Amino acid sequence: MKCLRCGSEVLSETGNSEIIMKCPKCGWAAVTTYMSEIEEDITHYSIVVERGNSAEKEVIRLISGLSGMNFLETRNLLTNGGTMIVDCATVIKKIATDLDMVGVRYHIEPEFPY
Numbered sequence: 238m239k240c241l242r243c244g245s246e247v248l249s250e251t252g253n254s255e256i257i258m259k260c261p262k263c264g265w266a267a268v269t270t271y272m273s274e275i276e277e278d279i280t281h282y283s284i285v286v287e288r289g290n291s292a293e294k295e296v297i298r299l300i301s302g303l304s305g306m307n308f309l310e311t312r313n314l315l316t317n318g319g320t321m322i323v324d325c326a327t328v329i330k331k332i333a334t335d336l337d338m339v340g341v342r343y344h345i346e347p348e349f350p351y
């Protein structure tokens with residue numbers, strides 16, 4: 238893209254949720270925020286924990302912190318399976334990453350495309 242002030246080619250940098258454009262010649266700069274596909278997704282997804290997960294203390298503590306369930310509810314969830322949390326795509330993605338790290342088996346409903 239070209240600078241709106243002097244017509245030189247601008248440099249663009251991509252941040253977390255914005256694109257920063259700067260003109261190296263005249264110093265013109267602009268910031269455009271954008272929404273990624275996952276942030277625009279208004280579907281609510283459920284993380285469903287499979288039954289028969291190991292209910293180690295560290296895992297229980299982590300999941301309890303993520304879901305807001307108490308210790309016993311969390312232990313029950315890991316052993317018997319069930320819905321852990323229902324939330325929007327960005328939150329589900331973050332929690333799913335944490336679950337992968339501790340090796341908890343789960344699936345997401347409906348199909349999670351990210």
Ligand SMILES: [Zn+2]
Pocket residue numbers: 240241242243244245260261262263264265
């Ligand atoms: Zn310029």
